[in-house]
Amino acid sequence: MTMRVEPIIGRYGHMEIEGRTHRVYWEEAGEGVPLVCLHTAGADGRQYRAVLNDPEVTAHHRVIVFDMPRHGKSSPAPGTVDDAYALTSDAYAAQILAVCDALELDRPVVMGCSIGGRIVLHLAHRHPERFRALIGLQSSDHVAPYYDTAWLHRPDVHGGEVCGAVAYGLMAPQSPEAERDETRWHYMQGGPGVFRGDLWFYKVDGDISGQVAEIDVAKCPIHLLTGSYDYSCTPDDTRDLARRLGVEMTEMEGMGHFPMSENPERFLDYLRPVLRTIREG
Structure with missing residues (x-):
């Protein structure tokens, strides 16, 4: 049987973030305009495996996915x-800027989901000149508390x-079962208290x-895409954000809070035109 080898390269780098040296892990594939992908709370860069493996994306972009400190292999x-x-x-913004500086990225595109979809708004507000464009997945400007995060880190409960x-x-129940299983498996492997700690930001x-x-979208374009099946960041939440920013939003049918991970092939159909627009713009 012939083995299929994925074109993904993983590396560790020692870099300073807020005055401390960190050993950070990242994966990358492709060449071209840098595309930095930010994983969700409590997870790691494996969520973007389909983007790293997509030849249409990697033909035009150097896709970079790093694990935040305390996450995955960092x-x-x-x-x-x-x-x-x-x-x-x-702290979140400092991590992203440190990785971009360490890898000497020239005005990369940054795409983040959930907490990553929130931090791109902070990047647009604080450092619009540093980025070619920003993509927010499941992006809202705030979220109303809807569950007790204490359950995520208790000695009498299996946190994973x-x-x-x-x-x-x-x-979304429409997402392929195998992809949903892999997505929740990533969450089961997180470090103690990491998911809960990320939600402090969220x-x-x-x-x-x-x-x-x-936020001035003329300085840095913002693209918003949200899955239709998500109670944490609903399409209406993103639609309201888009209205306030003066940009368009795309509702991704049949996807939930982790579009790039739970239904990657369908997600790529939505992502490719956005990346094409950014390159042509």
Whole structure:
């Protein structure tokens, strides 16, 4: 039987983020305009495996997917493994800028989902000159609390299984079963308290509703795509954000909160035209 080898290269790099040295893992494939992909809360870069493997995308883009510190193959900074973790807007933005600087990326496109879809708004607000364009998946300016995050990190509860269950409920039933299973498996493998700590940004610190009017999309174009089956960031949430920004949004039919992971082939049908527009623009 012939083995199929994927064209993805994984590397570790030692870089400074907010005054601390971190060993960060990233995967990449392709050549061309840099496309940096940001994974969701509590997960890692494996969510973008289809984008990394798509020849149409990688023919035009150097796709880069890094694991945030504490996620996937990126460990916590030395001496911080027992620290209480709560992701802030400043820390999240600093990670992204540090990776872009370390890899010497010239005005990359940045695409993020969920918490990644929120941080791209902060990037547009703080550093629009650094990016060619920004893509927000499941992107909203805030989210109303809808569950008790304490259940995600308790000594009497299996945190991985709870995280997987939360992720499973956010996916569309129309998405292929194998892809949904792999998506929740990623969530079951997260470090203790990491999902809960990421949600501090998503639910509290990352609320940017008061600054949306200050974002100038003429300085950095923003593209918004949201799955139709998502109660965490509904299409109406993104539609309202798009109206306030003065941009269009695309509703992705039959997908939930993790479009690039739960239904990757269908997601690529939506992504390719957006990337084409960015290149031509």
